[in-house]
Amino acid sequence: MTVLTNARIVLENEVVHGHVAVEDGRILAVGEGPARGEDMEGDTLIPGLVELHTDHLEVHVAPRPMVKWNTLAAIQAHDAQIAASGITTVLDALRVGYPDHSVITTAVSRSLADEIMAAQAAGRLRAEHRFHLRCEVSEEITIPDFELFDDLEGIVLVSLMDHTPGQRQFRYLDAYRAYYQGRNGMSDEAFEAFQAERKARAARWSDPNRRELAARARQRGYVVASHDDATEAHVAEAVRDGVTLAEFPTTVEAAEASRAAGMRILMGGPNLVRGGSHSGNVSAGELADRGALDILSSDYVPFSMLQGAFVLGEREGWTLPRAIATVTSGPAAAIGLSDRGRIAEGLRADLVRVRREGRGDVPVVRSVWREGRRVA
Secondary structure (H helix, E strand, C coil): CEEEEEEEEECCCCEEEEEEEEECCEEEEEEECCCCCEECCCCEEEECEEEEEECCHHHHHCCECCECCCHHHHHHHHHHHHHHCCEEEEEEEEEECCCCCCCCCHHHHHHHHHHHHHHHHCCCCCCEEEEEEEEECCCCCHHHHHHCCCCCCCEEEEEEECCCCCCHHHCCHHHHHHHHHHHHCCCHHHHHHHHHHHHHHHHHHHHHHHHHHHHHHHHCCCEEEEECCCCHHHHHHHHHCCCCEEECCCCHHHHHHHHHCCCEEEEEHHHHHHCCCCCCCCCHHHHHHCCCCCEEECECCCCHHHHHHHHHHHCCCCCHHHHHHCCCHHHHHHCCCCCCCCCCCCCECCEEEEECCCCCCCCEEEEEEECCEECC
16 A cells, blocks of 8 residues: 655645555545655645647657657657656547648558557556547548548547638638648648638538548547537537537637537647637637636647646636646546546546645646556
């Protein structure tokens, strides 16, 4: 048995000073006051973070344009940063419906999944890895690509995405131009042709693909998310398709419609930490003020989950238990993982020791345990 004592423990509805006893990977007991054990020196003890939406792995697989890194080394580097950020359960994003000119195609994503599963089985990884299929509904190849994952275990979440210019994430064409034209070095003429082609493909494929993907995902028991909804009409589509998770709504209108429809609302930690969206969309802080924020995701910066939770507790005035829930019990409940996300007897001993010197200070992850085993 391991006992972590002299800790400021963040429980579901309160913060207590006390100790946590761990045995066989589970939380055996939680108590107030001192006990004989490993001294946490008054640091804060929170549940392990649960990450639903990150494409951070891709940064390691393709660190430069036209460079593909050794896959296993990339997976281990990604996993190490994830765990060191306090994340003990992660859904790695896998691309579905991305054309062959991408460095990371759907076929590459499928092989990545196999290598992640093999690395996990070999005990190479610190966090627990599962999968999230990010499906680009505007592409003709999306349904055939989706079928490449039919035999993959560990899929939990399917996101319905549409990055067509002029709507959703890219309502503002300046942001779309900066993202695609700047990244790919297109001339103005080439960009206009590219934009027109994307719109034509979306008109043909987005709606039928969205319906078909949602139906297949529901049939297999996956959670279905709608990505970057901007209007009440988008949310109505999501309701039609059995969506339960609103990922990164881009407007107050869409967030409030999602809330009225009973969906959980997920926003990016980088948006909250930075104080606004890099694409000019609604800020996570504004949705927090409106009671329309349930879950924080790291998106493209793993540490932003933990940092964002503390921002909620300071900038937005949330209690610490409520803020920490956005990165622990909130995401765990959204994907049906009832065995983690809280510090309570009988649950998995996924724990993170955090030190902060004062308000506004960037938190430091000092230790991470997954199922009672120290992993960072």
